[in-house]
Amino acid sequence: MVNDTISLDQLTGWLTRFRDLVTEQVSYLTELDSAIGDADHGSNMTRGMGAVVERIQASPAGTVDELFKGAGMTLVTSVGGASGPLYGTFFLRVGTTAGPVGTLDAPGLAAALRAGLDGVVARGKAEAGDKTMFDVLAPALDAFDDALLVSSDISSAAGAAYSAAQTGRDATEALLARKGRASYLGERSIGHIDPGAASTSLLFQALAEILVKE
Amino acid sequence: MVNDTISLDQLTGWLTRFRDLVTEQVSYLTELDSAIGDADHGSNMTRGMGAVVERIQASPAGTVDELFKGAGMTLVTSVGGASGPLYGTFFLRVGTTAGPVGTLDAPGLAAALRAGLDGVVARGKAEAGDKTMFDVLAPALDAFDDALLVSSDISSAAGAAYSAAQTGRDATEALLARKGRASYLGERSIGHIDPGAASTSLLFQALAEILVKE
Amino acid sequence: MKKLVNDPKNVVTEAVAGFGAAHADLVRVSTDPIYIVRTDAPVAGKVGIVSGGGSGHEPMHGGLVGPGMLDAAVPGAVFTSPTPDPILAATKAVDGGAGVLHIVKNYTGDVLNFETAADLAAADGVEVRSVLVNDDVAVKDSLYTAGRRGVAGTVLVEKIAGAAADRGDDLESVALVAERVIGQVRSMGVALTPCVVPHAGQPSFTLAEDEIEIGIGIHGEPGRERIKLEPADAIVDRLLGPILDDIPFVAGDKVLLFVNGMGGTPQVELYIVFRRAAEVLAERGIEVTRTLVGNFTTALEMQGMSITVLKLDDELTTLWDAPVQTAALRWGR
């Protein structure tokens, strides 16, 4: 069966599943941030996604743009740090680009995610190889687009994106950080996976899982 | 052979030997003071007696009062804390009472030491059983006096004083402190030997040893 | 982890409430969103000055709010920059019609959240200028990184900018003075022990009983290098070298010498450090004309310190000497 659209419910499930994953892996994310940052990425993401899901549960969104703009605003106003504005901008842009619809088709989702990535770059100025969440987000979206050239099945595109995300995440280990707090370490940042790259990989894991499950 | 006088040289040797003993036992004295005080009695006594002996070596005293007044002043001006003024007063009074002589006979030494004890009481107001150096000084001098009633041999009187000093020192373990820093502990001061009692016992050990040696 | 806290989640709210109660003569506290503002804000016609950042660096910034210094401080969670909404609220609360200066330490999180708040304030008609403090020479500056961190030099920027605003300078002038200070101030720190973030409960790094971290940041983030413990004088020399060589500071310069405690260092040690630092500067012909010693930019209970040197000129000296009345820094009134 080919899933060539994704529903508001599924997208809501995606955010919920992402909340579950960052919560499960809170210690792992904080440990990564201890090594090359300030030991708060786990609690930042858990606090932020916790607030997002609480808000969704309290007043479910009627449209896709409402869902993601709400998530973005919640992250911006509840996380702080670097990840709050970056993840917040990502979801805000996803929502704005998706528009007031109830369902997204594959190209619609791809365009929305791409806009999110552009937002992250606009805010954080990260480039490929800077050892940030960009190094997961960009290859994952490329893989997503490539997969859609072959088939319009969102589920397998998400699988491809997740697998590229994992590769991207692992590849950050060898990189020297040039953005964010880890950049202060210079050479000593090499040898550690970037915490934001790890949480972004969980974002694609959540998308892949939610689509397979259905 | 009966030693019924003590010379300036022997008295100088007494102070030197006392210096050696507190220096050897610096950690022991400080440990005792850690338990019920502020962990400085070892370093206080070592610093003070070190200065006393340095001074004697730099300019040897010509008379007994010069020796002990010099020692007392040095303790007063180099130790601080409770033990500085108390030991300082002890030696100052010993010197004043001994007077400008070259030798002391047994009653003369006994009178000088007794004056020292009175000085300690005048300064510190300690009574028997308060768990202080008094609880060694007083019984040691009593034993010294008692021994002189039997024989004028200073050496055996010093031996008796030292043995009373040890008994007095050990007896402080069961006492509840009512003077000095240890008194702040109330019941919790019980079960520890008083550091000042321990150093005063070394004072009589030094006297006994110096007289036996000769 | 032993701390005088109740629920770790409430550390910032309870501490800010206590701060407000203790210093009601100087500040008002807003609890939702959380910020600290001087009692008489906004001061009509005066440029407002807002700073902020993660909590755990006290007295910076709340202890620096008051006449002659900050108009408001915005504390985030411990070691996490505040979100834009309290920054925006504080900015509006101190706008007396002459605009607002944001003094931001150069950390990606602080930069992004203050940026958003500034955009939102501008949309609401408040003129905002921002300056970025980046005084930490432990981190090499480069176009290709996030740049240097802002550390204890921030206190000096806030004092001097505060004095400029207090004497009636307009927003552009206050910002320029702040930027001049930023251009002339350099810092570097050392840690002897780590600090423990309350909600983490574990030290964010460990140091052996004979190790110290040179170039430590103020969040317990790793520094430049880890070395064996050395005498205080040798450590001072290690920090002062990179500081003095950076601008560089040269013979004949007049400077403010600031020895900052990281929170858990006894004051005797800070003065032992000051003594050596003053000696080194004198040897180099650099004249120390103003001084500051104490816990100002801390990292919770971390043991360690940082040294900051600011090159003074007549104007900066006058602004430094101008009256200030805050919980942590007070003179002239």
Next chain:
Amino acid sequence: MKKLVNDPKNVVTEAVAGFGAAHADLVRVSTDPIYIVRTDAPVAGKVGIVSGGGSGHEPMHGGLVGPGMLDAAVPGAVFTSPTPDPILAATKAVDGGAGVLHIVKNYTGDVLNFETAADLAAADGVEVRSVLVNDDVAVKDSLYTAGRRGVAGTVLVEKIAGAAADRGDDLESVALVAERVIGQVRSMGVALTPCVVPHAGQPSFTLAEDEIEIGIGIHGEPGRERIKLEPADAIVDRLLGPILDDIPFVAGDKVLLFVNGMGGTPQVELYIVFRRAAEVLAERGIEVTRTLVGNFTTALEMQGMSITVLKLDDELTTLWDAPVQTAALRWGR
């Protein structure tokens, strides 16, 4: 033991030298014997005020020297009272003809050494009065012991006596005001971690990872009882109970509430403590009209704090508010 020191033997001399260099506008430092005196001492016609004690409690007392407070401070070795000679020298240095007040914390060593110095000063024609501070309710007072210890309340005694001398009171009046403060001030402290005396190199006591010492002294000497770590609010309640019941403080009283850090406690924790203490006082109908929060009477790097409550009346309030200009406490000039 990790400390920013050179030779442990030189801790006090080097720290005092650094202090003198950092605060040359406020103090002069004598190195042999060691004492710290305000630059303009002796002030003709003014009662001189001298305090002192073992080092390791900074900013007390050196950081409290200056107009409106102490004329001189005499630091002994770490945690060891100074000997009479520097006390005598400082006393003579501040005698402006109106006599000198010695403010002494109630420890046998301090009492004896200040007593000797006072005798010697009298012999040299300087009139000296002494007051004994004994605010620590952790220790039961009794005619048959050394009595209570003097702790953080000493700072309040010194500020208020300093203001009385500053307004021109004679020696007897200054001493009476100091004694009035001593009669109305009570304190109690807690330690979370021990402190390490530099020349000892080892903590003077140990506390397990979940233990705290209630009623700790300021030399790391054991306290009243050792208990399991509790939330901050519960600890505050344990300290405030004995303090308030002692005088007792009653509804309607106006008080100064002072939360003192022991040296290694982050400021956020002191304010969490302050918040609860103010709450308890409010519940009891006691009005907090003046406040002080910070590291004033420390025990090196000890983590912990003490709470001090001083019952105020109009005169004491006026004297508290009077201008003061020292390294650690400054307002009104």
